[in-house]
Amino acid sequence: MIAIIGAGPTGIGLGYLLEQLNVKDYMIYERETVGESFYTWPKETKLITPSFNGHGFGLLDLNAIMPDSSPAFTLKQEHINGERYGEYLQLIQSQFEINVTEGCEIEAIEPQDKGFLLKSNQGDIEADHVILACGEFNTPKRLFDYGIHYADVETWKDIEGERIIIGSGESAMDALINLNKQGERVLLIHPEKSLVLNHHDPSQTISPYTKERLLSVNPELIRVINNKRVTNISFDGTMYDVTLDDGEVFSTTNEPITCTGFHTVPPVFQQLFEMENGLAKLTELDASTKFPGLYLCGPGVRQSDVIFCFIYKFRQRFLVVIEDILKSMGIEVDEEVKSDYIRQNMYLTDLSCCNTECQC
Amino acid sequence: MIAIIGAGPTGIGLGYLLEQLNVKDYMIYERETVGESFYTWPKETKLITPSFNGHGFGLLDLNAIMPDSSPAFTLKQEHINGERYGEYLQLIQSQFEINVTEGCEIEAIEPQDKGFLLKSNQGDIEADHVILACGEFNTPKRLFDYGIHYADVETWKDIEGERIIIGSGESAMDALINLNKQGERVLLIHPEKSLVLNHHDPSQTISPYTKERLLSVNPELIRVINNKRVTNISFDGTMYDVTLDDGEVFSTTNEPITCTGFHTVPPVFQQLFEMENGLAKLTELDASTKFPGLYLCGPGVRQSDVIFCFIYKFRQRFLVVIEDILKSMGIEVDEEVKSDYIRQNMYLTDLSCCNTECQC
Numbered sequence: 278m279i280a281i282i283g284a285g286p287t288g289i290g291l292g293y294l295l296e297q298l299n300v301k302d303y304m305i306y307e308r309e310t311v312g313e314s315f316y317t318w319p320k321e322t323k324l325i326t327p328s329f330n331g332h333g334f335g336l337l338d339l340n341a342i343m344p345d346s347s348p349a350f351t352l353k354q355e356h357i358n359g360e361r362y363g364e365y366l367q368l369i370q371s372q373f374e375i376n377v378t379e380g381c382e383i384e385a386i387e388p389q390d391k392g393f394l395l396k397s398n399q400g401d402i403e404a405d406h407v408i409l410a411c412g413e414f415n416t417p418k419r420l421f422d423y424g425i426h427y428a429d430v431e432t433w434k435d436i437e438g439e440r441i442i443i444g445s446g447e448s449a450m451d452a453l454i455n456l457n458k459q460g461e462r463v464l465l466i467h468p469e470k471s472l473v474l475n476h477h478d479p480s481q482t483i484s485p486y487t488k489e490r491l492l493s494v495n496p497e498l499i500r501v502i503n504n505k506r507v508t509n510i511s512f513d514g515t516m517y518d519v520t521l522d523d524g525e526v527f528s529t530t531n532e533p534i535t536c537t538g539f540h541t542v543p544p545v546f547q548q549l550f551e552m553e554n555g556l557a558k559l560t561e562l563d564a565s566t567k568f569p570g571l572y573l574c575g576p577g578v579r580q581s582d583v584i585f586c587f588i589y590k591f592r593q594r595f596l597v598v599i600e601d602i603l604k605s606m607g608i609e610v611d612e613e614v615k616s617d618y619i620r621q622n623m624y625l626t627d628l629s630c631c632n633t634e635c636q637c
Numbered sequence: 638m639i640a641i642i643g644a645g646p647t648g649i650g651l652g653y654l655l656e657q658l659n660v661k662d663y664m665i666y667e668r669e670t671v672g673e674s675f676y677t678w679p680k681e682t683k684l685i686t687p688s689f690n691g692h693g694f695g696l697l698d699l700n701a702i703m704p705d706s707s708p709a710f711t712l713k714q715e716h717i718n719g720e721r722y723g724e725y726l727q728l729i730q731s732q733f734e735i736n737v738t739e740g741c742e743i744e745a746i747e748p749q750d751k752g753f754l755l756k757s758n759q760g761d762i763e764a765d766h767v768i769l770a771c772g773e774f775n776t777p778k779r780l781f782d783y784g785i786h787y788a789d790v791e792t793w794k795d796i797e798g799e800r801i802i803i804g805s806g807e808s809a810m811d812a813l814i815n816l817n818k819q820g821e822r823v824l825l826i827h828p829e830k831s832l833v834l835n836h837h838d839p840s841q842t843i844s845p846y847t848k849e850r851l852l853s854v855n856p857e858l859i860r861v862i863n864n865k866r867v868t869n870i871s872f873d874g875t876m877y878d879v880t881l882d883d884g885e886v887f888s889t890t891n892e893p894i895t896c897t898g899f900h901t902v903p904p905v906f907q908q909l910f911e912m913e914n915g916l917a918k919l920t921e922l923d924a925s926t927k928f929p930g931l932y933l934c935g936p937g938v939r940q941s942d943v944i945f946c947f948i949y950k951f952r953q954r955f956l957v958v959i960e961d962i963l964k965s966m967g968i969e970v971d972e973e974v975k976s977d978y979i980r981q982n983m984y985l986t987d988l989s990c991c992n993t994e995c996q997c
Contacts, residue, residue: 327687327715327846329699330839333991334950335982336696339689346997353834354852355687355845369997474713479690485715486687492714590694620990622695630980631693637706637729 279303279602280395280404282386284311284377286588287410287575287595289366290342292375294595297614300603305375305410306397308382312366314414318359320432321455325447325484326587327355337621339589343369344621356486386549388568406602408572409546413539413586421510423517424535427452433459441519441529443507444536445469450487452534457494464527465499466519468506477634480584510535541577562601563594570605572598583631593625639663639962640755640764642746644671644737646948647770647935647955649726650702652735654955657974660963665735665770666757668742672726674774678719680792681815685807685844686947687715697981699949703729704981716846746909748928766962768932769906773899773946781870783877784895787812793819801879801889803867804896805829810847812894817854824887825859826879828866837994840944870895901937922961923954930965932958943991953985 279295281288284307295303307313326339328349338347340357348357348365357365370377378399385396386407395402417428427448430436433455442452445467456463476482506522510533519527542550542557550557550565556579558566563578565571576586578594585591596618600610618624639655641648644667655663667673686699688709698707700717708717708725717725730737738759745756746767755762777788787808790796793815802812805827816823836842866882870893879887902910902917910917910925916939918926923938925931936946938954945951956978960970978984
């Protein structure tokens with residue numbers, strides 16, 4: 278039995294693939310409901326990768342999780358918000374009758390002599406292989422005692438008054454853009470020398486969508502402090518004190534917004550991997566280096582310098598992982614399915630290509 | 638000598654390819670300057686295909702014209718306006734030292750016993766092969782005696798007052814969205830049963846970008862008449878009368894906006910092709926069926942039902958055409974260049990894949 282933990286784009290994408298391969302002995306365990314993380318996004322947040330139905334000409338929608346499909350086509354939108362993407366995942370799950378057990382929280386994964394024992398709120402589950410497909414959004418990195426993490430925001434309309442934003446990535450920029458739109462003053466504090474607005478790999482920089490949105494912010498409402506790390510946020514009942522690494526303190530009555538990122542592997546499962554700087558070390562085929570048979574799929578995957586933190590990237594490893602699992606079971610992957618995945622850029626094994634620099 | 642007519646994305650993309658292949662005996666003849674058509678777009682118009690630098694993972698920017706490149710990366714934008722895309726083309730032309738003769742208008746192409754004689758405002762030019770790469774924007778279809786064609790609009794700010802818009806394609810929708818944003822009332826008249834908002838091929842429907850923009854128009858300012866063809870626009874010095882095929886007449890003091898499309902082949906060159914319903918019949922390798930050695934490249938290309946009217950589509954035929962020309966000259970295409978084009982989805986020969994329907 279293959280156990281997949283999490284029914285987001287990774288879990289549902291893997292389930293779809295297994296159905297195509299006619300492998301029925303799998304189950305996706307989902308703590309809440311299919312696509313749950315997306316429903317908890319801030320109401321205003323959209324996928325930063327644009328959807329476009331170019332798959333007829335070999336350019337698969339950046340947010341598709343299966344070949345020959347397009348959220349842009351189905352949802353008639355280019356930048357899809359969390360709720361609609363969650364609905365899209367539910368649609369795929371029901372249309373292709375993908376096995377999901379909802380409301381099942383996996384609390385621990387215990388490696389056995391052979392296979393794994395999963396401890397869940399619905400009892401024990403035995404699995405031969407386990408694929409972690411939890412995503413990142415539901416395990417925010419909370420570095421400080423105070424601060425509203427990006428993941429905690431239901432809607433930016435709730436966030437009133439001048440705010441300190443801590444961070445420099447996509448979520449910090451999104452917070453800044455949304456508060457700016459509401460006319461709120463913002464002080465952005467981040468540790469980079471400057472905001473990284475260009476890099477050939479979109480995972481290392483701000484997306485074109487966000488760069489474009491930044492062009493229309495009102496700069497008079499924004500102050501930026503580069504090159505400073507926040508070391509502490511304290512609260513005395515009235516004021517929040519934000520302390521920087523050089524000792525400077527900024528005081529504010531409004532709780533700061535902390536855009537301090539997400540765990541690439543849920544903390545509860547980190548002891549199953551060799552962790553290094555918050556990242557899981559993986560075999561060439563995305564398995565744990567400590568426990569063969571346990572795989573990581575989704576945005577948390579890293580292979581040396583290659584970062585898979587976009588749907589259009591991590592979907593290219595679905596078949597790599599499934600192929601390895603089936604091989605260990607003596608099952609050959611159906612050639613027709615494999616060629617579909619290859620044709621639609623959903624099967625990436627040669628990672629040397631992934632750091633291509635831009636010519637123009 | 639290979640003569641290329643037009644220095645837009647098609648001409649510059651072909652020039653780049655020839656440079657890569659070390660073929661130096663070519664010239665791009667451009668009536669005005671590199672990227673000219675884009676500079677004449679309405680100021681507010683943007684490319685409807687979103688740019689994203691996904692080429693490191695096999696997903697080439699939809700608006701790129703060469704492998705391993707990305708306008709999103711270079712311009713730091715997702716939806717690029719005409720002026721910036723024109724600048725982008727100029728950048729490529731100068732960076733790769735692509736041969737262009739500006740200010741050279743080709744007035745006629747005369748097939749000779751062998752090759753072609755091009756009549757231009759700079760004198761006669763002899764060419765062995767000719768590639769028409771004129772694009773469509775600079776040859777609008779003007780079906781009526783009156784009306785401001787979409788191509789004539791410099792900025793929507795110039796267009797004041799309630800307007801009749803004629804058409805149902807991308808340009809009609811863009812006109813509607815821009816006028817709506819300015820608070821102008823619009824009457825949209827078009828011949829379709831309803832606005833075609835979904836089709837698996839983006840060339841047959843409205844783009845996700847435009848669908849999304851349509852979600853935020855103010856519907857109170859818009860009236861739509863489906864299923865009616867405009868047969869005439871007359872003007873008595875005060876009022877414009879727009880006559881429909883059922884005899885109904887709409888009168889307005891403001892000149893109607895005609896979004897009646899563009900010629901796929903400039904009228905002056907149409908006699909060089911077998912034309913059928915306004916489309917050029919082409920060989921399997923995009924040559925004129927009347928004059929071998931004359932090719933059509935760019936948005937006007939059709940192969941049976943396959944429509945190439947997006948950059949991400951028509952760029953896939955650059956190498957197909959160049960390969961055919963070089964073959965006739967006894968030159969083999971460099972395998973390394975070819976494999977780059979194949980790897981980045983820029984070499985499409987099997988057209989059976991292009992009508993893939995969507996699964997989701």
